[in-house]
Amino acid sequence: xxxxxxxxxxxxxxxxxxxxxxxxxxxxxxxxxxxxxxxxxxxxxxxxxxxxxxxxxxxxxxxxxxxxxxxxxxxxxxxxxxxxxxxxxxxxxxxxxxxxxxxxxxxxxxxxxxxxxxxxxxxxxxxxxxxxxxxxxxxxxxxxxxxxxxxxxxxxxxxxxxx
Amino acid sequence: xxxxxxxxxxxxxxxxxxxxxxxxxxxxxxxxxxxxxxxxxxxxxxxxxxxxxxxxxxxxxxxxxxxx
Numbered sequence: 001x002x003x004x005x006x007x008x009x010x011x012x013x014x015x016x017x018x019x020x021x022x023x024x025x026x027x028x029x030x031x032x033x034x035x036x037x038x039x040x041x042x043x044x045x046x047x048x049x050x051x052x053x054x055x056x057x058x059x060x061x062x063x064x065x066x067x068x069x070x071x072x073x074x075x076x077x078x079x080x081x082x083x084x085x086x087x088x089x090x091x092x093x094x095x096x097x098x099x100x101x102x103x104x105x106x107x108x109x110x111x112x113x114x115x116x117x118x119x120x121x122x123x124x125x126x127x128x129x130x131x132x133x134x135x136x137x138x139x140x141x142x143x144x145x146x147x148x149x150x151x152x153x154x155x156x157x158x159x160x161x162x163x
Numbered sequence: 164x165x166x167x168x169x170x171x172x173x174x175x176x177x178x179x180x181x182x183x184x185x186x187x188x189x190x191x192x193x194x195x196x197x198x199x200x201x202x203x204x205x206x207x208x209x210x211x212x213x214x215x216x217x218x219x220x221x222x223x224x225x226x227x228x229x230x231x
Contacts, residue, residue, distance in 0.1 A: 002229045075222065
């Protein structure tokens, strides 16, 4: 049967194959690692793509990899081992820093990286992503003991974000 | 004459808030597989609520048929 564990294992293959440089769990699913589970129906994966010759970012190599393994791509998601995964290529300096500073974790022996809560808050507060739901998630993270308030202040200041 | 409704005391409110903080702390400390198991349950509950409200769901917005 499909499993979350196998979905993570499959995403790791992308890195091993050099299709992505690095990745980290983001979005609502990342909250599971820092606070409590909240309902979400997809797994957001922030990815650093290898440097390309042109200015255009393409997810085609990821979709080709998925098709080769029989994973179905539907709209903006790829169904990997039963889990709808949305690959979000790093879109700015904040996202890139969020991936580079992500924390190593293991899930049933599978290595994965998770965006730190301070960066998750910043990503939730981006004007382009800002919704009542995401502000609420940001607030829940800010109130958790896992937060480094100095780092949070630094990140929000540098990227000109606020609650 | 209007009657003043009974109100919680500050002490009771403080105890309730403390209980809530403790509950969240316990939830936060759960092992990851247990949290994922809870997430899968939450998906089923949320999905039924959204469907019963007639919310139009996108194709991927449904509970995952997976093991934790």
